[in-house]
């Protein structure tokens with residue numbers, strides 16, 4: 001169990017199972033999940049994931065709800081409903 005992984009990263013634990021696409025997806029999400037993120041309150045990078053969707057800042061102790069795997073969700077743009085195109 002001490003074999004080092006090359007480019008597999010954290011998904012290296014899966015070995016050859018589940019397929020490359022799934023493994024890479026897990027690796028990317030794992031990376032986002034475990035790295036420090038910027039705090040929306042004190043803007044220092046010390047935010048860790050407490051549990052799915054819950055994040056806490058080490059510096060100012062702020063606890064907040066955000067994305068499951070990353071506190072900054074780039075996938076949800078704010079859609080304004082004022083620009084409706086009707087005929």
Ligand SMILES: [Zn+2]
Pocket residue numbers: 039040041042043044057058059060061062
């Ligand atoms: Zn903070």
